[in-house]
Amino acid sequence: MKVAKEHTIAKKIKMEITKLAKLLILRGMTQQELYNLIKERTGKEIQLYRISTMVNGKLKDYKVSTARILAQALQVPTDAIIEDQF
DSSP: OHHHHHHHHHHHHOOOOOHHHHHHHHHTOOHHHHHHHHHHHHSOOOOHHHHHHHHTTSOOOOOHHHHHHHHHHHTSOGGGTSOOOO
16 A cells, blocks of 8 residues: 555656666666766766766766766666757
């Protein structure tokens, strides 16, 4: 009964989850872990506050180079990171 109630509430809230957030959720990763992974796998750095804005959908229009860094760190194609904009 509780699950059905929570599902109903979630449908009413209509949250948009970014592709990046979904990837982190599916992998059980935190934003801090992504930050560390980026440095480890790419040698580059994306500030933690910037990662947060991308994960939370506040920053949707970022450079292709940033998407490539994220994709390389997560070992996914860039279209798994970049939001569809229609």
